Amino acid sequence: xxxxxxxxxxxxxxxxxxxxxxxxxxxxxxxxxxxxxxxxxxxxxxxxxxxxxxxxxxxxxxxxxxxxxxxxxxxxxxxxxxxxxxxxxxxxxxxxxxxxxxxxxxxxxxxxxxxxxxxxxxxxxxxxxxxxxxxxxxxxxxxxxxxxxxxxxx
Amino acid sequence: xxxxxxxxxxxxxxxxxxxxxxxxxxxxxxxxxxxxxxxxxxxxxxxxxxxxxxxxxxxxxxxxxxxxxxxxxxxxxxxxxxxxxxxxxxxxxxxxxxxxxxxxxxxxxxxxxxxxxxxxxxxxxxxxxxxxxxxxxxxxxxxxxxxxxxxxxx
Numbered sequence: 001x002x003x004x005x006x007x008x009x010x011x012x013x014x015x016x017x018x019x020x021x022x023x024x025x026x027x028x029x030x031x032x033x034x035x036x037x038x039x040x041x042x043x044x045x046x047x048x049x050x051x052x053x054x055x056x057x058x059x060x061x062x063x064x065x066x067x068x069x070x071x072x073x074x075x076x077x078x079x080x081x082x083x084x085x086x087x088x089x090x091x092x093x094x095x096x097x098x099x100x101x102x103x104x105x106x107x108x109x110x111x112x113x114x115x116x117x118x119x120x121x122x123x124x125x126x127x128x129x130x131x132x133x134x135x136x137x138x139x140x141x142x143x144x145x146x147x148x149x150x151x152x153x154x
Numbered sequence: 155x156x157x158x159x160x161x162x163x164x165x166x167x168x169x170x171x172x173x174x175x176x177x178x179x180x181x182x183x184x185x186x187x188x189x190x191x192x193x194x195x196x197x198x199x200x201x202x203x204x205x206x207x208x209x210x211x212x213x214x215x216x217x218x219x220x221x222x223x224x225x226x227x228x229x230x231x232x233x234x235x236x237x238x239x240x241x242x243x244x245x246x247x248x249x250x251x252x253x254x255x256x257x258x259x260x261x262x263x264x265x266x267x268x269x270x271x272x273x274x275x276x277x278x279x280x281x282x283x284x285x286x287x288x289x290x291x292x293x294x295x296x297x298x299x300x301x302x303x304x305x306x307x308x
Contacts, residue, residue: 010285011274017292018273020205022179024299026198029180031219031306041194044180051174065185114305118298119172120165126291131164133284134291137276138171144272145178151268152185 018141032111038081043108045074046083049100054087056097065153172295186265191235197262199228200237203254208241210251219307 030040045064049055052063061071075098078084082101089095109116123131180194187197199218203209206217215225229252232238236255243249263270277285 006282007278010282010289011277013289014273014277014285015270017289017296019201021292021296021299022183023198023201023205024296024303025176025179026183026195027202027218028299028303028306029176030195031303034219035306041180041184044177047173047177048181051177064181065188111306115298115302116169118302119168119295122291122294122298123165123168124161125294128160128164130287131168134288135164135167135171137280137288138175140276140279141273142171142175142178144269144276145175145182148269148272149178149182149185152182152189152265 028115035111036081036107038083039074039077042074042077042083046078046100047108049084049098054089054097054099056089056095060098065149182269189265190261192237193228193231196228196231196237200232200254201262203238203252208243208251208253210243210249214252219303 026040029043033040033043036043041064045060045066048060048063055063057068057071057075060066060075061068064071064074066074075084075086078098079086084098084100086096087099089097126134183197184194187194190197195218199214199220202214202217209217211222211225211229214220214229215222218225218228220228229238229240232252233240238252238254240250241253243251280288
């Protein structure tokens with residue numbers, strides 16, 4: 001096989017693997033959300049608040065790509081289920097920010113604890129040098145996904 | 155830092171990176187499905203048919219973890235939008251199987267073409283040996299996600 005063909009095949013393999021990983025990620029979170037009584041994508045929208053910190057409904061809408069109506073409904077569901085609370089921004093009392101609740105993080109953590117443990121076990125099969133390489137690739141993949149999301153929202 | 159602490163930190167990094175990649179994967183597919191007029195998780199459920207081939211509604215329910223009612227509604231939406239067709243199984247005329255349509259794959263491929271190109275570009279920054287290592291890790295991660303989904307569905 002020529003070097004060019006072999007590279008092409010590797011790139012196709014990458015796309016196929018990411019597609020499979022993506023499908024499983026989505027199905028897993030769908031089942032996890034279902035078991036918590038949430039809509040499929042609610043859990044990850046809530047996770048953005050844990051990652052980025054409290055923000056306004058408008059900011060959450062921009063991050064998730066959801067319409068104003070959808071993001072209001074999302075916050076209503078999350079607030080009702082005890083995952084977030086609406087609070088006045090202590091730095092600007094005219095703004096209402098959505099604050100993630102630590103308790104909910106615990107509940108979600110429990111749900112994900114087996115997945116976290118399996119991931120840690122997988123890591124133990126690799127050297128630190130190998131993991132550094134793999135994580136660098138995954139961080140770049142994550143950035144690509146973020147850029148592509150921005151593109152899609154336009 | 156002791157070797158033990160450093161390993162612990164690497165494992166925590168792995169969990170954090172997968173969490174971030176997971177969030178972005180879900181938000182991207184949510185936006186992609188929205189642009190196709192589908193529910194957030196419909197697109198990936200349909201993708202299972204492309205990956206595994208035609209199957210019955212019951213089999214798709216098992217794969218996705220959706221209830222009978224939810225999977226019927228899912229197939230109705232996908233059929234209406236032209237992504238699948240219900241057909242009699244040529245090997246057993248009493249069974250109705252859900253067949254993915256090639257045209258829809260093309261439409262979805264267009265939507266994902268920029269993501270595929272960026273992924274291919276990322277791969278070009280790595281040697282074949284490095285990619286083999288990375289893909290092995292990703293395949294194992296995908297298997298873990300599949301096992302965890304099974305666990306969650308029980």
